[in-house]
Structure formats: C-alpha cells, structure tokens
Amino acid sequence: MKCNVLFYMLILTFSLFYSVILCAQDDNIYDNSEYFDDGGIAASKNIVKLNVLSAANGDLAFMYERVAADAFAIEAGAGLLMPFYYREFPVNYLERTDISDPGFGYSLWLQPKFYRRYNAPEYDYTGILIRYRHYSQDNRIITYKDVVLNYGIQFLFGNRFYFNYDIGIGIRFKSGDGIPIKERGFDVSNVIIPMGLKLGICF
Amino acid sequence: MKKIILILCSLFLLSPVIFGQTKSKKVDIFWGNPQKTSKKSILDDVIGYDESGFYCTRLKITGLYGMNTSYAIEHYNNKMELTKSVDLELKDNNQERDIEMIIHYNNKLLLFSNFQNKKQKKKYLFYQSIDKETLQPNKDLKKISEIDYEGSSNRNSGNFNYSISNDSSKFLVYQNLPYIEGENEKFGLTVFDNNINEIWQKNITLPYNEELFGIEDFVIDNDGNVYVMGILFKEKQKFFSKNKRDYKYQIIRISPDEDDLKEIMVDLNDKFITDMTISVNNKSEIIGAGFYTSKEKAGYSSSSIDGCLFVRIDSKTGSVISDNYKEFDIDFITQNMTDKQKNKVKSKEAKGKEIEMPLFNLRDIIMREDGGAILIGEQYYVEVITSTSTSANGTTTTTTTYRYNYNDIIVINISPEGVIEWAKKVAKRQVSTNDFGASSSYALAVVKDKIYFIFNDNPTNLYYSGKGAPATCGFKKSTAVVLVEMDADGDQKREALFDAKETQVMTKPKLCSQISDDQMILYGMKGLKTYRFARLTFK
Numbered sequence: 225m226k227c228n229v230l231f232y233m234l235i236l237t238f239s240l241f242y243s244v245i246l247c248a249q250d251d252n253i254y255d256n257s258e259y260f261d262d263g264g265i266a267a268s269k270n271i272v273k274l275n276v277l278s279a280a281n282g283d284l285a286f287m288y289e290r291v292a293a294d295a296f297a298i299e300a301g302a303g304l305l306m307p308f309y310y311r312e313f314p315v316n317y318l319e320r321t322d323i324s325d326p327g328f329g330y331s332l333w334l335q336p337k338f339y340r341r342y343n344a345p346e347y348d349y350t351g352i353l354i355r356y357r358h359y360s361q362d363n364r365i366i367t368y369k370d371v372v373l374n375y376g377i378q379f380l381f382g383n384r385f386y387f388n389y390d391i392g393i394g395i396r397f398k399s400g401d402g403i404p405i406k407e408r409g410f411d412v413s414n415v416i417i418p419m420g421l422k423l424g425i426c427f
Numbered sequence: 428m429k430k431i432i433l434i435l436c437s438l439f440l441l442s443p444v445i446f447g448q449t450k451s452k453k454v455d456i457f458w459g460n461p462q463k464t465s466k467k468s469i470l471d472d473v474i475g476y477d478e479s480g481f482y483c484t485r486l487k488i489t490g491l492y493g494m495n496t497s498y499a500i501e502h503y504n505n506k507m508e509l510t511k512s513v514d515l516e517l518k519d520n521n522q523e524r525d526i527e528m529i530i531h532y533n534n535k536l537l538l539f540s541n542f543q544n545k546k547q548k549k550k551y552l553f554y555q556s557i558d559k560e561t562l563q564p565n566k567d568l569k570k571i572s573e574i575d576y577e578g579s580s581n582r583n584s585g586n587f588n589y590s591i592s593n594d595s596s597k598f599l600v601y602q603n604l605p606y607i608e609g610e611n612e613k614f615g616l617t618v619f620d621n622n623i624n625e626i627w628q629k630n631i632t633l634p635y636n637e638e639l640f641g642i643e644d645f646v647i648d649n650d651g652n653v654y655v656m657g658i659l660f661k662e663k664q665k666f667f668s669k670n671k672r673d674y675k676y677q678i679i680r681i682s683p684d685e686d687d688l689k690e691i692m693v694d695l696n697d698k699f700i701t702d703m704t705i706s707v708n709n710k711s712e713i714i715g716a717g718f719y720t721s722k723e724k725a726g727y728s729s730s731s732i733d734g735c736l737f738v739r740i741d742s743k744t745g746s747v748i749s750d751n752y753k754e755f756d757i758d759f760i761t762q763n764m765t766d767k768q769k770n771k772v773k774s775k776e777a778k779g780k781e782i783e784m785p786l787f788n789l790r791d792i793i794m795r796e797d798g799g800a801i802l803i804g805e806q807y808y809v810e811v812i813t814s815t816s817t818s819a820n821g822t823t824t825t826t827t828t829y830r831y832n833y834n835d836i837i838v839i840n841i842s843p844e845g846v847i848e849w850a851k852k853v854a855k856r857q858v859s860t861n862d863f864g865a866s867s868s869y870a871l872a873v874v875k876d877k878i879y880f881i882f883n884d885n886p887t888n889l890y891y892s893g894k895g896a897p898a899t900c901g902f903k904k905s906t907a908v909v910l911v912e913m914d915a916d917g918d919q920k921r922e923a924l925f926d927a928k929e930t931q932v933m934t935k936p937k938l939c940s941q942i943s944d945d946q947m948i949l950y951g952m953k954g955l956k957t958y959r960f961a962r963l964t965f966k
Contacts, residue, residue, distance in 0.1 A: 252565075252567040253567065256553070259542060259553075259570055260522040263546045266544075293494035294494055294496060295495075338494075347582055379582070383545075383546050
C-alpha cells in the first residue's frame with residue numbers, strides 16, 4: 225500500500241511538472257489557423273479556362289494554366305474548331321478570307337506567361353502565344369500558325385473564379401492544300417491583333 | 428626620352444604618396460577573407476550585431492530567369508567569416524507567407540511577414556523571433572496586425588510600414604489602408620513595446636480626400652505619440668506630383684490619450700517646400716527639415732532648390748517653436764563646379780536671372796545630442812541616352828543607356844535653437860552606367876561629434892583643392908575608397924582608406940552599415956561571386 229501511494233505521488237509530481245513545462249511552452253505558440261484558412265486559394269496553382277472570344281470566332285478552346293514560379297506560369301490548351309468562322313480583327317475588315325465555310329477542325333494553344341508586378345497567376349503579364357489551327361474546308365486542309373506577343377490581365381473574382389483578358393500583336397503563317405494561300409505570300413492579313421477573353425476556375 | 432623618364436619619375440614619386448595614405452590614422456580596418464557565393468544572390472542588408480558577430484539578409488534569385496526569389500539569413504563572426512546561412516521558408520498551415528523585413532531589435536532577431544487571405548479579404552501581419560544559434564524562425568508566430576480590404580481588389584489590399592522610437596522602447600506598425608476613390612484618407616496605427624506587446628491601436632480618418640492628401644513620412648516618439656507628415660494638394664491628384672507646386676506640407680499628431688488629431692501646417696509663406704523629412708529629437712520635439720524653392724516659380728516644373736529649411740514643433744502642444752530657412756548663396760551654389768559652369772551661373776546672376784541649385788535628394792537626418800540636427804542630402808539623377816546605329820548590312824539597332832550620377836553631398840548643420848548654422852558640400856562625382864549606381868553614393872557613420880563619409884572616388888581627388896570640379900570616378904581603372912571626416916564646424920579632411928585593387932573588391936557603400944557607436948561594416952564585391960567584409964573601428 226505504502227509503495228502504491230509513493231508510486232501515485234511520483235506520477236502526480238511528474239504530471240504536474242510536465243504540465244507546467246507544456247503550459248509555459250503554449251504561452252508562445254499561437255493558433256494561427258484561422259488567418260491562413262482561405263479555402264485553398266493561395267495554394268492553388270492550376271486554372272482551367274474557357275476562351276469566350278475564340279469560341280465566338282468558332283474555336284471552342286479550353287485552357288489549362290499552371291503556376292511554375294513566382295513570376296511565371298504556362299498556359300496550354302486545345303480547342304474544337306466549329307463549322308463556322310467569324311473573322312477576327314483586323315482580318316474582318318478585309319474583303320477576302322481564306323476560311324469561309326469550314327468543317328470541324330482542331331486548335332492547339334501554348335503560352336508562357338511572365339507576370340510583371342505580382343505573383344502568378346494574378347494581374348498583368350506578358351506572354352508569347354503560339355496558336356495552331358487545323359481547318360478543313362472543301363476537302364482541303366488549311367492551317368494557321370500564329371505567333372503573338374501578348375499583354376494581359378488576369379484577376380480573381382469570388383473565391384475560385386478567374387477573369388482573363390489579353391491583347392497582342394503577331395504574325396500569322398498560313399498554309400494549305402489550296403494553292404491560293406501559298407501563292408499570295410505575305411500580305412496585311414498576316415499581321416494579326418488577337419484579343420482574348422477567358423473565364424476560369426482555380427483548384 | 429627625357430619625357431618618359433620624367434613621367435616614370437613622377438609616377439614613382441606619386442605612388443607612395445597615394446599608397447602611403449592607405450593606413451588611416453582615423454580608423455582601424457580589419458579585413459575578412461574573400462568569400463564565395465552564388466552569382467544569383469545579392470546582399471540585402473546588414474541588420475545588426477551582437478558579441479558573436481553580425482547578421483545579414485541575402486536575397487536569392489532562383490528558378491529560370493530568376494522568376495523565384497527567396498531570403499536567407501546569415502551570421503558572420505568577428506573574423507568576418509560566414510558561420511551560418513539559412514534559407515528562410517515561411518510556410519505555416521501549408522500556406523506561404525511573404526517576408527516584410529528582418530530586424531535586430533532589443534537584442535533579438537525578429538522576422539515580420541504577411542499573408543494575404545483572399546477569401547477573407549484580409550492581409551495579416553505576423554511576427555516571430557529567430558533563434559540566434561540556428562538562425563531558424565521559432566514557433567512563436569503571432570499575428571500582430573491586419574488590414575481589412577473588403578470591397579477592394581486583391582491588388583489594392585494595402586501594406587504595412589514600420590518605425591522605431593529613438594530610445595527603441597516603441598515600435599510602430601503603420602497600416603496603409605486600401606485606396607478608395609472619393610473617400611477620405613485613412614490609415615491604421617498600432618504601437619507596440621519593445622517586446623512586441625500591443626500598447627494602443629487606432630484607425631485614423633483624415634478630413635482630406637484621398638486624392639488631396641499624400642502621406643510622405645511618419646515617426647514615433649519615446650512616449651508613443653505618432654507624427655504623420657503628408658502633402659495637402661489644392662486640387663485632386665491622380666498621381667501625386669510636386670511639379671505643380673500647389674501643395675502644403677502638413678504634420679498630424681496622433682496621441683493615444685487624445686481623440687482629436689492635431690494638425691500642424693508647415694507654411695513658409697513665399698517659399699515652397701520641395702522635400703522634407705521629419706524626426707524626433709532628444710527633447711521630444713518634432714523636427715522637420717528639408718529644401719525649398721521660391722514660390723514665384725509656382726506652376727513651373729523645376730528640379731532645383733533655393734535653400735534649406737528647419738522647423739521645430741512642440742510635440743505636446745503641436746505648436747511651431749521655430750521655423751528657419753537659409754538661402755544658398757552664389758558661392759555655395761557654384762562650389763565644385765567647373766569654371767565653365769561657374770561662369771554660366773555668374774553671368775545669369777549678373778543679368779538678374781533666377782539662379783538655383785540642382786535638386787538634392789534628402790538622405791539622412793541626424794539628431795544631435797544637444798537637440799540640434801544635421802541634414803544630409805545627395806545630388807542624384809539618371810540620364811537616359813538613346814542611340815541608334817546602323818550596321819554594314821543595314822540593320823538598325825537602338826540602344827538605351829542609363830547613366831547614374833551621384834554627385835556632391837550636402838551637409839546642413841542646425842543649432843538646438845533651430846538656426847541653420849552652416850551648409851557645406853562634400854565634393855564627389857560618381858558616374859556609372861546600367862548598374863543602378865551599385866558602387867555609387869556613400870556610407871555614413873556618426874562617431875562622437877564627427878561625421879564620416881565613405882565612398883568610391885577617383886584617387887586624384889585626394890588632392891582636390893576645392894577649385895573647379897572634382898575628377899569623375901567611373902569605377903573602371905583605379906578607384907580609391909576615401910574617408911571624409913567632417914567636424915562640428917563643417918571642416919572636412921579627406922584621406923584614402925584603401926585602394927580597390929589592393930583589396931580586390933569594389934566597395935558597395937549603399938550596403939555598408941554602422942553597427943555600433945564606433946564600428947562600421949564595409950561590404951565589397953569582385954564580380955558577382957566573390958565578396959569580402961571589413962570592419963572599420965573609428966579611433
């Protein structure tokens with residue numbers, strides 16, 4: 225019995241001693257979890273986007289943007305070319321167009337984006353857009369390859385959604401089974417000023 | 428042949444004169460060994476020292492094309508050797524924080540960081556101590572301030588700024604609240620003791636529209652009263668610009684015990700203040716010092732100054748005790764100018780035209796123990812030179828060169844009564860291109876009743892008599908690091924500390940720092956990878 229009391233006393237003393245130490249440590253450790261709870265916005269590095277303007281032109285394109293560094297992100301995408309084509313600015317001011325009655329086709333997009341003042345993927349950026357389009361028209365294949373220097377702005381609205389618009393200047397390389405395109409060589413329709421408007425969701 | 432012999436003899440005779448002066452009687456120099464670092468890192472700041480040595484922060488540029496940046500904290504022992512370097516990883520609850528600053532305060536290393544919570548629309552400021560042994564942040568991360576930016580975009584989320592009282596007993600966090608068009612200027616103030624325990628907090632709304640009032644500076648006195656200095660414009664401004672000269676300087680006193688703000692207008696009647704800074708002297712008076720130009724030039728975009736000003740304000744009542752100004756005379760304006768420049772200015776004066784001094788940037792205000800002050804400015808400007816060349820095959824290339832000019836230092840001594848006693852210039856000409864003036868400007872040390880300026884200079888200026896302009900230091904061939912000692916009367920003595928070739932590094936004066944009453948740490952680099960520290964002990 226005496227031994228038991230001594231044992232309990234010892235345990236109690238130890239418990240008391242360690243609880244004092246632990247409490248003393250707790251004084252300097254603060255629970256900051258509520259300040260960091262942003263629903264994962266800051267940690268999300270991926271955005272999936274739909275290009276609304278290109279869809280209006282007949283290219284239903286979905287993009288994926290991945291943040292690779294503080295100031296750098298890469299955007300890649302693929303699109304379905306619909307059987308209609310609304311001419312893009314400034315080509316829409318020209319009388320002649322290569323695409324008039326297209327069938328289904330596909331497009332590929334790639335754009336490294338360099339964010340200027342704030343960390344990616346928010347606010348103003350400069351990007352180099354490479355876009356490839358594969359049209360089929362009258363049993364002919366017509367391809368457009370665009371190389372564009374882009375300036376854009378992307379910002380978060382709500383807790384998950386992104387709004388992205390950009391404008392650029394670039395060159396279009398055209399090729400096709402039909403002779404007329406190749407024969408024409410370089411003309412004003414090779415200079416392009418594409419605009420983009422994308423809506424996305426981050427995760 | 429005779430000429431060659433004469434030149435050789437002159438060089439032989441002159442070289443010991445220059446190098447003979449490298450052993451300064453004013454300072455002891457202890458050089459650390461050259462050390463290697465990654466070329467993708469740059470020294471950020473010397474933050475403090477203790478008996479074990481001193482601490483620095485280093486900015487590291489990582490990733491492809493430097494798209495990631497991170498900070499490291501370093502400790503150097505008294506032999507100037509790197510003992511420990513730790514990359515700071517600011518991750519908690521799986522969230523990364525942005526570093527605000529690291530300071531050595533109350534003999535502790537303190538790390539301040541922020542986290543922008545985009546869901547809550549709040550920006551939080553945290554502080555935590557750093558273990559001096561391991562240089563790792565401790566687990567005592569504590570939120571000490573926050574900015575609520577609900578209704579504003581994530582980009583317009585405000586930011587935090589800091590100030591420490593003269594006796595280091597008070598620490599101020601200034602919360603620059605988000606800009607909201609059409610609303611009155613707002614900011615938050617939180618004052619802490621030297622253990623970072625909150626003493627008081629206030630959110631202030633000024634009776635001025637955001638587009639009318641621009642905050643320039645703020646200080647805290649030993650009693651915890653805060654003084655915010657700003658410029659009040661007559662007309663709304665999109666971007667605050669002093670060019671129009673339609674503004675007045677104003678100091679606002681915020682006290683923990685008073686609900687009302689005390690507004691103090693600094694008005695020199697017929698003069699426009701071009702630049703001003705505020706500080707608190709050891710009598711707890713608010714000191715405002717700066718430069719002015721004539722009001723007659725209102726509406727005229729000029730980058731020149733007519734003189735200097737000094738204002739003393741009673742911190743208890745907020746009343747102006749004295750305001751003084753001193754116009755720079757022609758001799759002072761033309762000091763250290765070439766004869767051609769001098770003649771041009773003098774003929775302008777003879778024709779009765781307005782003469783002014785080029786704009787000086789306010790760099791430091793030193794509080795004298797007797798209640799007086801010393802104001803230090805430096806003439807600094809950047810020239811942008813665009814040149815176009817055409818190659819043999821017809822290709823046209825346009826090149827833009829940025830030329831950084833760091834010229835004379837101006838020192839203005841103000842008596843405890845607020846009278847401007849003297850104004851002196853320290854002659855120097857430093858010109859470099861496309862390097863942001865990395866080796867230019869000066870390092871400053873205040874030891875007892877003397878001020879010391881240390882800067883890179885052309886060695887021929889060691890014999891500069893004050894006539895004409897000093898020789899330009901272009902940092903290319905021989906560069907001497909000079910020490911200019913200025914006494915209480917403004918008399919200066921210039922001597923060579925060492926030759927850049929001798930030490931194998933180019934001194935970076937902007938990164939040199941006075942660490943104690945009589946010691947200063949010098950930092951020099953050779954290329955991007957080799958660096959070297961030196962400790963200067965003033966005798």
